[in-house]
Amino acid sequence: MLSDSALSWIRSHCPDPRFLQDFSRHFDKAAEQKLNCFLVIGPKVTKDGKPRMMHCFCGNLFIFELTLDQIRTLNVVNGKVLWGMSKRSGQPEAIEQPTVTISDLEIEKADSLPSDEPIVAHISYDTNGVRIGPCVFRLDYEIGGGSVSCLGWCYVDAPLGLNGRVSCRFLPVKKPDAPPPFQEPLAMFLRLCKLPDPMTVEHRDPISNICGTVVSVMQPLSPPTR
Numbered sequence: 146m147l148s149d150s151a152l153s154w155i156r157s158h159c160p161d162p163r164f165l166q167d168f169s170r171h172f173d174k175a176a177e178q179k180l181n182c183f184l185v186i187g188p189k190v191t192k193d194g195k196p197r198m199m200h201c202f203c204g205n206l207f208i209f210e211l212t213l214d215q216i217r218t219l220n221v222v223n224g225k226v227l228w229g230m231s232k233r234s235g236q237p238e239a240i241e242q243p244t245v246t247i248s249d250l251e252i253e254k255a256d257s258l259p260s261d262e263p264i265v266a267h268i269s270y271d272t273n274g275v276r277i278g279p280c281v282f283r284l285d286y287e288i289g290g291g292s293v294s295c296l297g298w299c300y301v302d303a304p305l306g307l308n309g310r311v312s313c314r315f316l317p318v319k320k321p322d323a324p325p326p327f328q329e330p331l332a333m334f335l336r337l338c339k340l341p342d343p344m345t346v347e348h349r350d351p352i353s354n355i356c357g358t359v360v361s362v363m364q365p366l367s368p369p370t371r
Contacts, residue, residue, distance in 0.1 A: 148172060150206050151199065158191050164226070175201065175230045181287075183332065185211070185219055185227040196221065198359060200332045202285075204239040207332070207357040215330040215361060231287050234294040243354045245337050246271045249310075250356035252333065261365040264297065264315040266335060268356065271308040279340040280305065281349060282313045286333040286360075300343070318362050330361045 151172060155165050168184060175182035183200040191197060196216045198209040221227045252258070253265040264284065284297040297315035305311070318331070337353035 147201060147204060147206055148176060151201060154199065154206075154208060158193070158197070159186065160192055161190070164190065168228075171228050171230075172201070178230075179233065180230045181233055181236070182228070182230045185216065185221045187216060187221045187223050187225045188213075189224040190226060198330075198332060200357065202332070202334050202357065203233065203236050203355065205355050205357075207334075209332065209357070209359045211330065211359065212361075215359070218329055218361075231294060234296075236285055236294070237351055239355050240351050243352060244273065244275055245277060245305075245353040246273060247335070247337060247353045247356050250335055250358050252358055252360050255358065255360045257363045258318070258360050259365050260318045260362050262317055264317065264333075264360075266299075266313045266315070267310060268313065268335060269308075269310045270305065270337065270353070272305060274307060276307075277305045277352070279343075280352065281338050281340045282335060283338050283349070283351070284313070284315050284333060284335050286318075286331045288318065288329070288331065298346070300340070330359050332357060332359055 152165065152169060155168050159165065172182065181202050183198060186197045186199070188194045188196045196211040198211055200207045200209065216222060219227055247268050247270045249269045251267045258264070266284070280301050282299040282301065285294065287294050299313035299315055301311070334355050334357045336351050336355045338349040338351050341348050
């Protein structure tokens with residue numbers, strides 16, 4: 146179960162028993178309310194001294210190693226931790242037996258993605274020998290410490306082969322005409338869904354597992370002065 150996996154990781158990587166108790170309490174609350182939750186752990190909390198983000202997203206557990214710059218941005222330094230929960234906002238639960246397996250998610254400029262530039266992702270896929278009909282990639286992420294859920298779609302122009310690697314292009318984290326954006330590392334989650342009708346988002350059921358990664362979103366690049 147997800148809770149067992151999460152608590153087992155905490156027990157193995159964070160030696161302070163009080164930390165395990167606190168996390169268990171927060172995790173139970175999130176699970177009871179069917180919320181996504183995340184935990185950012187500073188370098189002095191983990192056994193190996195590496196900061197991490199643990200993210201429980203739609204029934205899957207993800208562990209991301211963070212850089213020192215990322216945890217400074219989140220103000221999680223030394224022995225600090227950061228905990229957050231968010232509503233799933235229509236995000237479907239992860240499926241147990243996906244038709245398609247996706248892997249090796251790569252986001253261009255993941256170390257410093259300007260918030261006014263498109264999100265470009267590359268992903269490997271394997272249909273496990275099954276011919277796939279019309280489909281669409283779904284990208285989920287949350288901004289403001291989980292206070293706002295964001296969703297992007299990328300249509301697959303040509304039918305997928307049995308396996309390969311494809312590129313997806315999503316709208317920027319913040320549109321250029323929006324107010325000045327935030328600056329923070331974001332956990333992003335990608336999966337492949339059915340596309341029964343391009344004119345509606347209904348019935349876009351997942352057909353793949355979920356891949357996740359962390360992207361450092363930066364302020365837009367200032368235009369050159371003349």
